[in-house]
Amino acid sequence: MGKKSFQKIASTIRSHKKIFLAILIVFIITGSLISFLLINRYVVPADYDVSLSEPIYTSSNIPIGVAVEPYKLKSSENYKTLATTHFNSFTPENVMKMGPIHPQEGEYNWEDADFLVEYAENNSMQIHGHCLVWHEQLPDWMENYDGTSQDWKNMLKLHIQTVVNRYKDNITSWDVVNEAFLSHDYRDTIWYEHIGADYIKYAFQWAHEADPDASLYYNDFSLCTNIPKLDFTVEKLGELIGEGVPIHGLGFQAHLTSQSFKYDIIVDAINKVNQLGIDIRVSELDISMNLLGCYQKYTDYICKKQQEFYSDVVRAFSKADSLTGITLWGIHDAGSWIRYFRGLDWPLLFDEEFNPKPCALSFQEALIQYT
Structure with missing residues (x-):
């Protein structure tokens, strides 16, 4: 120039x-x-000092539950205190899944499940059973089972009815089938492969035979965010209910993220399920704030956003014609499955030190207002 x-x-x-x-x-x-x-x-870390004047569950007319592990109830006083103070319903996070409870053919491991049931009863808490049929966490003998389609049906029926019968006086609701659908089709699981799509129908019928008084749920993820999957789920559940299959409710796992959370989409999903005339449970609630791994600390910004999300999720699910419970999938951030599988995150109501976060207060306030 x-x-x-x-x-x-x-x-x-x-x-x-x-x-x-x-x-x-x-x-x-x-x-x-x-x-x-x-x-x-x-960068700016969240700075909070939250006090919950009343137990969280007392703010609602529906059960407010939490997924728990027996070994944590035994080993951590802080964990045990929060679980029994703020919640009035337990869901076993793992110990009633097929692998842990039925490790060998003809042999059941009742120890942890029995402990949890007894602990809940001693503390005047409900138990929601989870889960009778899933394609994950299977024992080796099931994965390698050799038999005809009828043999597979007999094996699955025996498992379901043995477990339900043992706890029919203690457990009043069950996740019978877990995660059987994709967006436009059935998930290709070991049960689908060997029995066919009717394994879902059979599972509910067998559970109902074992305990006619239990409420039976289908449970799945992404129903708040994946519209094609929700539509397929509603379609198939509607067909089964129309055939007289005893499906009493749908569990929305609600593993939400800050990226996927859309209030209007959740409400639309609930309205579609309302048309089936069945109960709705929020069965596995947590809200991931660091899905993309952008944050190295729990900042003031994500703290405030999480407060909004926990309030809005209660507000959204209050649109259910019959909301039968909300269950958090874990007690505190450090123990969340998300940290184990994805990395650093803060998805729950209590922090690493078992202190209530601001979202615990907003969640409680929303329960008071909407439930």
Whole structure:
């Protein structure tokens, strides 16, 4: 660029110096504002001192539950205190799944499940059974089972009815079948492969035979966010209910994320299920705030967003014609399955030190207002 060009630019700036000064000021302010927002979002840690004056469950007319592990109830006083103080319903996180409870053909491991049932009864708490049929956490002998389709049906029936019969005086509701559907089809599981789609129908019928008084649920994930999957689920459940299959409710797992949380979509999903005339449970609630791994600490920004989300999820599910419970999938952030499988996150109501987070208070306030 030559001397004349510089002189021309300088002359232009002198002629319009007020405009250029204004632009410079805006640039500085905007840049500072962006920097402030970025710092607040990613750097400034959440600073809170929350006190819950009453147990969370007392704020609602429906059961407010939590998924628990017996070994944690035995080993952690803080864990046990929160579980029994703030919740009035337990869901076994793992110990009633097929692998843990039925490790060998013809042999059942009742120890942990019995402990949990007895512990709940001693503390005047309900138990929601989870889960009778799933394609994950299977014992080796089931995965390698060799037999005809009828043999597979006999094996599955025996498992379901043995477990339900043992706890028919203690457990009043069950997740019977877990995660059987995809967006437009049945999930290709070991049960689908060897028995066919009717394994779902049989499972509910067999559970109902074992305990006619129990409420029986189908349970699945992404029903709040994946519209095609929700529609397929509603379609298939509607067909089964129309055939007289004893399906009493649908469990929305509600493993939500800050990226996927959309209040209106959740309400639309609930309205579709309402048309089936069955109960709705929020069966496995947590709200991931760090799915993409952008945060290294629980910041003020995500703390406030999480407060909004926990309030809105209660508000959304209050649209259910028959909401029969809300269960958190874990007690505190450090023990969440999300940290184990995905990495650093803060999805639950209590922090690493077992202290209530602001979202615990917003959740409780929403329960008071909407349930």
